[in-house]
Amino acid sequence: MTLDVLRLPILGAFLRWHYSRFVLQVPLFVLALLAIYDGFTGRQLAPTNTATVAVWVHYRGLVALALAVFGNLFCAACPLMLTRGSTKFLKRFLPEFSFPKSLRNKYLVIGATVLFLFTYEYFDLWASPWITAWLMIAYFVAALVVDAVFPVGTFCKYVCPLGNFNFALSKVSPTQITAKDQNVCNSCEGKYCLNGRLETNSTRAPIQGNRAEHVLLQLEPINAKTIGTFPGCETNLFVPSIQSNEDCTLCLNCLRACPYDNVALEVRNPLREAIIDKPKSDWTWFVVLLTWAGLLNAFAMIPPYFGLAAWLSALLGTRDEALLLGIIFTVALGLGFSLTVLAAKASRGLLRDWVGVLYPLMLAIWGGHYLFHFITGASTLLPNIINLLMRLELPLEPPALVSTVRLDAIFPFQVVVSYLAFLSSLYIAYQKASGQKRLTRAVLAVILPQVLLVLLINTITILIFSQPMQARGSLLL
Amino acid sequence: MKFFLKALFLLCLLLACTPAKQNELTVKLEITNPKVGKVPIVLLLEYQSKPLTKAIVTVRGDMTHAGMSPVQAEARELEAGRYALDNFGFTMSGDWVLSITAKKGTQTLTGEAKLGINP
Numbered sequence: 201m202t203l204d205v206l207r208l209p210i211l212g213a214f215l216r217w218h219y220s221r222f223v224l225q226v227p228l229f230v231l232a233l234l235a236i237y238d239g240f241t242g243r244q245l246a247p248t249n250t251a252t253v254a255v256w257v258h259y260r261g262l263v264a265l266a267l268a269v270f271g272n273l274f275c276a277a278c279p280l281m282l283t284r285g286s287t288k289f290l291k292r293f294l295p296e297f298s299f300p301k302s303l304r305n306k307y308l309v310i311g312a313t314v315l316f317l318f319t320y321e322y323f324d325l326w327a328s329p330w331i332t333a334w335l336m337i338a339y340f341v342a343a344l345v346v347d348a349v350f351p352v353g354t355f356c357k358y359v360c361p362l363g364n365f366n367f368a369l370s371k372v373s374p375t376q377i378t379a380k381d382q383n384v385c386n387s388c389e390g391k392y393c394l395n396g397r398l399e400t401n402s403t404r405a406p407i408q409g410n411r412a413e414h415v416l417l418q419l420e421p422i423n424a425k426t427i428g429t430f431p432g433c434e435t436n437l438f439v440p441s442i443q444s445n446e447d448c449t450l451c452l453n454c455l456r457a458c459p460y461d462n463v464a465l466e467v468r469n470p471l472r473e474a475i476i477d478k479p480k481s482d483w484t485w486f487v488v489l490l491t492w493a494g495l496l497n498a499f500a501m502i503p504p505y506f507g508l509a510a511w512l513s514a515l516l517g518t519r520d521e522a523l524l525l526g527i528i529f530t531v532a533l534g535l536g537f538s539l540t541v542l543a544a545k546a547s548r549g550l551l552r553d554w555v556g557v558l559y560p561l562m563l564a565i566w567g568g569h570y571l572f573h574f575i576t577g578a579s580t581l582l583p584n585i586i587n588l589l590m591r592l593e594l595p596l597e598p599p600a601l602v603s604t605v606r607l608d609a610i611f612p613f614q615v616v617v618s619y620l621a622f623l624s625s626l627y628i629a630y631q632k633a634s635g636q637k638r639l640t641r642a643v644l645a646v647i648l649p650q651v652l653l654v655l656l657i658n659t660i661t662i663l664i665f666s667q668p669m670q671a672r673g674s675l676l677l
Numbered sequence: 678m679k680f681f682l683k684a685l686f687l688l689c690l691l692l693a694c695t696p697a698k699q700n701e702l703t704v705k706l707e708i709t710n711p712k713v714g715k716v717p718i719v720l721l722l723e724y725q726s727k728p729l730t731k732a733i734v735t736v737r738g739d740m741t742h743a744g745m746s747p748v749q750a751e752a753r754e755l756e757a758g759r760y761a762l763d764n765f766g767f768t769m770s771g772d773w774v775l776s777i778t779a780k781k782g783t784q785t786l787t788g789e790a791k792l793g794i795n796p
Contacts (some may be wrong), residue, residue, distance in 0.1 A: 247741075607768060657722075671740045671741060671769060672774065
């Protein structure tokens with residue numbers, strides 16, 4: 201017996217509503233427009249500008265929170281997908297190419313993520329409203345162009361680092377799309393959840409796929425509500441084969457395309473996917489990258505990071521920040537990757553066999569870091585928006601100054617999150633090693649390297665979170 | 678095509694906008710030990726190359742990183758052009774920007790100063 205969120209009284213009705221995604225997207229789109237405007241025209245001081253506060257504080261904090269308590273809500277509400285109308289328009293004039301086979305994996309995303317994290321530190325993206333506004337525009341343009349030239353959904357699946365970050369972290373989310381009854385899917389003639397559905401009052405056919413395989417069904421006159429064009433999954437997921445939240449944007453196209461009402465958004469054990477998952481190598485490397493890059497990203501906000509940079513600068517006799525950052529990135533990620541591979545080998549398996557152990561830690565590292573910024577800065581967005589609207593001549597009262605949050609009050613929350621992830625990872629390692637068997641000496645031998653890896657990552661996480669934060673623009677004094 | 682040209686034109690206009698100058702006040706800081714916690718600061722304020730006198734001066738401190746709560750305090754005048762912040766509480770080490778607002782009669786003057794705070 202599984203709980204289907206889509207059957208819940210109010211939430212379920214809302215999610216099933218045809219315009220639910222649009223309703224979620226519009227506020228984020230308006231916020232994005234305001235943020236871009238403020239980024240270009242407002243005061244270039246990050247905490248007082250909507251662009252930097254919305255992107256680097258609220259977006260990141262709420263993404264982590266939503267992934268932990270529900271699922272990939274931010275892909276569902278992604279305002280970039282409001283470019284679909286323009287994409288369709290451009291497709292009339294542009295040739296459509298198939299996305300190169302060699303790029304149909306996550307390696308492009310891995311490269312984009314490393315580049316993004318490097319530029320984030322090197323150019324202090326978090327401190328510049330102007331660059332942040334440009335970044336938002338670049339994102340809109342990239343989504344528009346990629347999906348205009350290639351099949352729609354290419355951007356989400358193969359290019360977008362933010363979306364793929366959400367896909368990865370949603371591997372420990374408590375909800376997942378699934379088929380209610382596999383038999384219904386087995387007898388489905390059109391795979392509509394994948395191919396989309398084009399339905400008139402007397403015919404039904406898939407929108408895409410090899411339509412020659414499908415007979416245009418002759419139907420009796422049916423309920424007007426089911427008539428129309430319903431796109432299928434843009435990231436090419438086939439509902440009955442979904443075992444994971446990988447590549448799922450929670451757009452719920454599948455729900456609307458399925459004529460048999462056979463799609464559920466089930467509440468699941470958040471650790472289930474981590475226990476059974478053996479992802480392909482591109483996904484495996486992406487998860488390893490996000491885990492260690494998460495630590496590095498948090499480490500870059502505490503005094504020892506700047507101490508390390510100063511030491512390295514003195515050792516090499518250079519003040520070239522790009523070089524120093526490059527060395528820190530290479531060594532930190534290289535060490536992390538090596539340790540993770542070594543642990544998998546010592547556990548007598550491949551990296552993909554054991555990577556699920558990292559899923560909760562990955563969420564805790566990013567979530568704990570984002571939680572800090574979100575709690576300290578949660579109340580700064582509204583005053584910035586009010587100031588912006590006042591600049592646009594709206595008759596509003598100046599906002600009161602927000603109260604200061606005690607920074608040390610956040611640490612206990614971070615510790616709780618870290619230890620929950622730590623215990624979850626131990627449980628996953630045990631399940632992967634033993635299945636349902638008892639804890640024998642042989643199981644212990646297999647599990648031990650994973651326990652040590654998890655312990656190491658958790659210790660580093662807590663050590664980083666326990667340090668006083670330091671927000672500095674330059675790597676070297 | 679026309680739509681895209683219009684959109685491009687609007688975008689160019691938008692990008693041509695620059696934030697209004699806020700440094701009408703000339704601000705210098707006297708601070709002996711810039712570290713986390715409550716720190717005494719003296720502001721040296723000049724307006725049109727003359728020391729600012731008899732103004733109500735408020736100071737807001739922000740970190741350069743978004744997501745940090747600001748700190749605000751009122752400064753008291755010591756002598757012409759010198760205003761004291763007795764216990765300005767820096768909550769975190771790193772780069773800070775002090776935004777100064779001085780009200781003198783009907784005039785509101787603003788300025789800013791940057792400083793680094795040690796752990």
